[in-house]
Amino acid sequence: MLPIDLSGRRALVAGVADDNGFGFAIAKALAAAGASVCVATWPPALNIFLNLIERGKIDDSRRLADGSLMTFERIYPLDATFDTLADAPEEIRTNKRYAERGDFSIEGLATQLVADFGEKPLDIVVHSLANGPEVKKPLLEVSRHGYLAAVSASAYSMVSMVQRLGPLLRPGGSFSSLTYMASERVIPGYGGGMSSAKAALESDTRTLAFEAGRKFGARVNVISAGPYASRAASAIGIIGKMVEYCERNAALPEQLDAMDVGNTAAFLASDLARGITGTTVYVDKGYHAMGMAVDALTTVAGAD
Numbered sequence: 656m657l658p659i660d661l662s663g664r665r666a667l668v669a670g671v672a673d674d675n676g677f678g679f680a681i682a683k684a685l686a687a688a689g690a691s692v693c694v695a696t697w698p699p700a701l702n703i704f705l706n707l708i709e710r711g712k713i714d715d716s717r718r719l720a721d722g723s724l725m726t727f728e729r730i731y732p733l734d735a736t737f738d739t740l741a742d743a744p745e746e747i748r749t750n751k752r753y754a755e756r757g758d759f760s761i762e763g764l765a766t767q768l769v770a771d772f773g774e775k776p777l778d779i780v781v782h783s784l785a786n787g788p789e790v791k792k793p794l795l796e797v798s799r800h801g802y803l804a805a806v807s808a809s810a811y812s813m814v815s816m817v818q819r820l821g822p823l824l825r826p827g828g829s830f831s832s833l834t835y836m837a838s839e840r841v842i843p844g845y846g847g848g849m850s851s852a853k854a855a856l857e858s859d860t861r862t863l864a865f866e867a868g869r870k871f872g873a874r875v876n877v878i879s880a881g882p883y884a885s886r887a888a889s890a891i892g893i894i895g896k897m898v899e900y901c902e903r904n905a906a907l908p909e910q911l912d913a914m915d916v917g918n919t920a921a922f923l924a925s926d927l928a929r930g931i932t933g934t935t936v937y938v939d940k941g942y943h944a945m946g947m948a949v950d951a952l953t954t955v956a957g958a959d
């Protein structure tokens with residue numbers, strides 16, 4: 656058997672706050688492959704997430720194939736829009752959901768990882784977070800502030816994570832992030848500058864692969880996932896329609912399972928993928944390859 660064996664490796668998955676997103680599925684796949692998994696959670700969602708765990712509400716989702724429950728080695732607070740604590744404005748630092756959390760910046764996360772585990776604590780970093788406050792607005796109506804906020808939270812955060820966590824990686828380390836096809840084709844309804852942020856994230860993946868490859872010996876890839884009704888995606892407002900449309904029109908006419916993405920991330924993080932970097936990997940049931948909607952074909956066929 657050709658195994659995905661991540662035993663002895665430590666992963667950090669940033670962007671896990673419930674059991675319903677890609678981050679959770681990725682954490683689960685990494686744990687199933689034997690990695691120790693730490694997660695980083697946005698402070699406004701952290702209490703709810705800790706409650707879900709403590710009250711056993713996500714035990715079913717945490718169960719691995721061998722019957723054991725996935726555990727998180729650490730759960731760190733992280734607001735990926737801040738590189739250092741000093742960057743966070745006073746009203747955020749004193750907000751009750753942030754104040755009790757210590758240093759929730761990307762730099763703070765790096766410092767805490769070293770304090771907890773030593774100089775080179777990581778092998779795998781996954782960026783599974785995005786935020787676009789004006790995601791429901793078409794680009795023609797997006798404010799400068801909304802656009803830059805989307806790019807800051809969803810794209811620059813990855814650059815900052817590679818800058819600050821790259822030095823913490825052991826040999827053979829890797830970074831992955833999550834993108835969506837709206838970066839390269841028009842997806843009406845995916846607004847707020849989020850399409851621009853994803854385009855930046857994909858372009859940066861190539862540049863970071865080169866720079867982090869030379870500087871840290873690390874690989875950097877991005878997974879372009881098909882639509883999936885996570886909490887973040889539900890904020891778009893039309894995720895149900897997007898999922899249904901893809902199911903009808905993808906090469907494989909079936910819904911995407913979050914574990915399809917999780918398993919791909921585990922493969923990309925493993926030595927089996929040591930020749931892969933700077934790449935966008937599509938995990939979307941082949942939707943990206945289609946040039947004509949099957950729906951449209953049916954309409955045309957129905958017309959004659």
Ligand SMILES: NC(=O)c1ccc[n+]([C@@H]2O[C@H](COP(=O)([O-])OP(=O)(O)OC[C@H]3O[C@@H](n4cnc5c(N)ncnc54)[C@H](O)[C@@H]3O)[C@@H](O)[C@H]2O)c1
Nearest residue numbers: 672676677697734735784785786833835882883885887888
């Ligand atoms: N769901 C989809 O249809 C889809 C498709 C393609 C790509 N993606 C991407 O997958 C990734 C994960 O999203 P998901 O859909 O699984 O939803 P999700 O809700 O599980 O994950 C998004 C996470 O980002 C966190 N977050 C938001 N702002 C943050 C900040 N400033 N700092 C730190 N964390 C922050 C949220 O708390 C949440 O945990 C995102 O990059 C998303 O764009 C999603």
